[in-house]
Amino acid sequence: MGANANDHGRRIGGPRLVALIGPFQSGKSKLFEALLARVGAAREGVAAADLSPEAKAHQMSVEANIGHADYLGDQYTFIDIPGSLEFSHEARYVLPLVDAAVVVCEADPRKVFSLQLVLRELEELKVPHFLFLNKVDSAAFGVREALAMLQPASRTPLLLRQIPIWKNGVAIGFIDLALERAYVYREHAPSEVVAIPAGDAAQEKEERYSMLERLADYDDHLMEELIAEIEPPRDEVFDDLAKELQAGQVVPLFIGSALRGAGVTRLLKALRHEAPGVVQTRARLGVADKGPPLARVLRTIHTTHGGKLSLARVLRGTFVDGQAALSPGGEDKISGFSRLLGGAVSKRSEASEGDTLAFGHLENAATGDSLSGDPRSGAKDAVRSSIAPPAPVHALALKAKDRKDEMKLASAIAKLVDEDPALVYVHDQAMSEIKLLGQGEMHLRVALERLASRFGVAVEALRPAVAYKETIRKSVAVRGRHKKQSGGHGQFGDVALEVAPRPRGSGFAFSERVHGGAVPRQYFSSVEAGCADALAHGPLGFPVVDVEAVLTDGSYHTVDSSDMAFRTAARIGMSEALALGDSVLLEPMLAVTIYTPSEGMSRATGIVSGRRGQILGFGPREGWDGWDRLEAIIPEAEMDNLIVELRSATAGAGFYEARFDHLAEVTGRLAREVVAAHGGRAHTAA
Template sequence: MGDERKGKEQKADNGRLAGPRCIAIIGPFASGKTTLLEAILARTGAIQRQGTIAAANTVGDASPEARDHAMSVELNVAETDYLGDTYTFIDCPGSVEFLAEADGALAGVDMAIVVVEADEKKVPALQVILKRLEDLAIPRVLFINKIDKTTMRVRDVLQTLQPASAVPMVLRQIPIWKNGIAMGFIDLALERAFVYREHAESLVIEIPDDDRAREVEARFEMLEKLADHDDVLMEALLEDIAPGKERVFGDLVEEMRQAVICPVFIGSAEHGNGIQRLLKALRHEAPDIGMTRARLGVDDGAPATVQILKTVHTPHAGKLSIARILTGSIGDADVLVREDGSEARISGFYRVVGQQATKRDRAEVGETVGLGKLEKVQTGETLGGAGPVTQLARLETPPPVLAIAVAPKERRDDVKLSAALAKLAEEDRGLIVRHAQDSAETILEGQGEMHLRVALERLHGKYGLDVERRVATVPYRETIRGGTSIRGRHKKQSGGHGQFGDVVLEIRPLERGGGFVFDDRITGGVVPKQYIPSVGEGVKEALREGPLGFPVVDVGVTLTDGSYHSVDSSDQAFRMAAILGMRDGLPQCKPVLLEPIYEVVVACPNDTTAKINAIISARRGQILGFDARPGWPGWDEVRCTMPEAEIGELIVEVRSATAGVGSYTKRFGHMAELSGKAAEEICQRFGKQAA
């Protein structure tokens, strides 16, 4: 391993990597990600003055919805230059309800800055985010923000955060304390001390004598973690030989790029502290586009390869696709090829900084740009310049956890609402729009209460649509417990030909899930064959609404007898006879209400499992058991069955009990009988009356 490291070290010694970088800023809710982006833009000269969330003047979170809620509700993209290199930073929402926004972007970034604060309550949320990065093998560094507000020793902070990470967190800086306040830091790799200055580059000082012992101990711990992946360094430590800075930096760089360690920096984004050192680390250590191609499996020599990271519908420029150029270069009016061979022509090229898009002519390899009017192209697609290319990211829509029915307040806005919802769902993969046939409702599904609230606010603010929201209708059914034989007769005499149909129907229950069966035992032609299908149609029509007011299922009907008139009988007459017979017969068959039961799996930190069990039981759920969540240390999966009517706002309670990180998946299980007071209430509200 030593020879291999020497070769890698030599590569690092020959000069840093250059070229455009694309870096995600990600972390738990309210950890300061947007503030960090603002501090970076201010330090690199992209903006003249650092804005604040409180003043609602930041480059990121500039949408009305983000500012109203003082939180990120979509990706924020901003390009800047630092010491001759171009960087695109993608600020990802931290709330678990908006994390689907990050999935498309992570498919094309070089690395991630994970922003977190010294708060053990946010460890589960941090684990959710780190798990995403780990699954994608994305190199990452941790930035412990708000160091000026913490009272914990940074080692204790690291010990608290480490369970969230599958790889070691390697502390690169320790704070210099004065009167309980972090007034600077010691860089363990550089072995230098720095004093913070408000919104300015830190001042280099000698390592204070009082902190020398802490620095030596912390640096040795850093080297020990690096030595786990470097045999030569391990030998040096065992022989008490001080390694050179080049080897230390070589290990830090290589092991971070391989995502086998997570280096940890400290600072305060609000005051611009620690930003310069973070930027310099990115400049010298971040993977370049070549390494990202290798991680993604993209051929270096391929013609233009473009990864779509995000889709935005702008008020004036129309559809804008945020894209990373992985190979080659592209220009305005170039044609890109989708996986199915269809073509998409670029109409407009843009440099994106927050809400501002500035026109440009073309993009070179490694750059991240906005491409105009790729109308059919979706987030997550990989496009080729000379033909279809292998798709790098198969983005799956995350399972929805909350659904509402929406309708325009003005009926004339039906078409407008459908178009607007389609655009929202194209921008945000966490949203699903579907039409419920039974209730004729438009159903909007999403990742939580805030997620759906923001979607409705966008409908109003962006598209001028006011909508009504209500609880989505539960598709109740009814069935029968008994059977009967009933005659249905339709006889009507009017001018000319009359109408005559006469049937005898045998109605019987089927086993649960049996659906509907219609057959006949007609002999002697008492009901002519040509009319029998019409009898079946009449039976099916009658089952659309049973005596309780709901569609009837799991019923078998046999036509056993009847009569006809040679002149007055017709298809319509026999259809009506069947309807009348079923309406008279079903109430005699002991009708019973059925409700849909789902199989639900709740994922939660294991210290909240007892709370989840209580929530499930309170919602008429039947707990089937729980197991450790595969691949998620410290998490459980609770399996249960639960009526659909109780699932409605289940996620609100689950998130409340799990510090905002719990979730669930569901799939339809079966229909179950519901009787007593609960059935009576449902029938009074939605149907007719209970049996």
């Protein structure tokens, strides 16, 4: 079949950006490769997906794959978004900029809720999208059953565009309901046009009429034609398909097999004629048609030899090599453009409207930033991204295996975080830890592998320390005295303190009730500082919180008393008070909201209970059919690997949000074990 055979309708010119997205292991990368192979862009293997060492090692996509293709005179950039929830956050920066998305799915009821997460994001961004029902050649369900299975995942009606042709229980081709033509699959080649099989003619008529009825819901003229039993012209049908796709009124569903390259050409034709272009995308984003050149960064890549690359979509105008570009971080000079195709890079001299190219050496630009091509008048366009990365749900404490690499570690992690905003780097001075936080165990594992392979920094990964605290249960009165004579001026400070517990979360408070100048007023602040010094390490070995100290009396020496002497006396007295105050261990408790498909709620409650969690309540997740929300309080010490267990129990769809809520007492054997592990004194309540 020739390249232009069976072409139809008008098309939108200009380079287009298309995302491939869908649940984990639904076949996105295979479709990515099949699309590029079909247009001849996959020669010599340069278009293969998952080329990074980490992707190969784990046999899964761990970053977006990028490929360019020319098809019938049109230019396309395809971006394959990882399906695992641990890596799918890249979609946050890509999807707003795409002209359309192809959602790759399969007739698998276990993946419907993961599909729902994908479709909801596209719906909220108002991104036109197609469904590609993959693995149709091995499906256990008919296409109508599959449609009924998938529809609950989409708030927008799914529009069946093709039905399979079956032979001996195997899908050997399809009938296109818009074209009213039958096609037989050919392995890794365009399908062959054949006559509609006699046994499928009646079903084709029925399904085509259902498709037209759905389109007529938004087109009164088409509805009138159907009522009058007038066959609508083919161009009118395709115009309606394009219009309603772009308006977000329908989601066309195509079928095929990415592994065999089946159904790929018809998908390319649909993208060519029905997907919008950069003009419509610009309007969706609220970007003016007129103004200086404007682009937005959708991904940052630090290469070994080529330096920093900022993959950006040009929304308006043209950028040229050597031109100044203004980002929120400052002005840079563009050092070339690159067209990425798997592991290959080809240079370009300019980036025109609609292009998605890598801009070289924009050191001040970050993922999500807008770039203006006019530093003088374009400052209003050079804005920081408003897209928030997902909150981290897994953490590791890092320690360089070689102490010489400690400075190198900070620099390498900074580059990883620049590439992946979902990674969070924290230098926790209170816990003396460097922590890396992310979206799951695999997300952080890949980050550590990149530290070793790309930056030569090997690290030891540990479970982060829990920020335990301690407090006292009873009030005590003590006296702290510091006297030292070593020739010349000595040191003298003497304080009487009343130390008592405070309500949980109220912190440390200091006051004084000194009469008759027993302690001069100028030393009050030193006494307060000395009391605070003693709170750094209590009798159990942890920081002390929620206590008050009242200075009630004391004495001083006109020559030997000083700020330091009174500070030391107060620290001595406060330490003695804490030792007598019946210390108790406190652990941080987190308020956790778990979102899970309803069928996974019983497993989620079991997970919470098994982690010393307290369930506060549960109910339907508002606005999400088939989902529940679970509210709980869980100790921070029990949060390790919660996301791993939760996803395992919910077919990869469950997730949670957490925030600090309060400190709670820990008593008995658990408290003794924590104190012993920390090296403190085993002085705690039974």
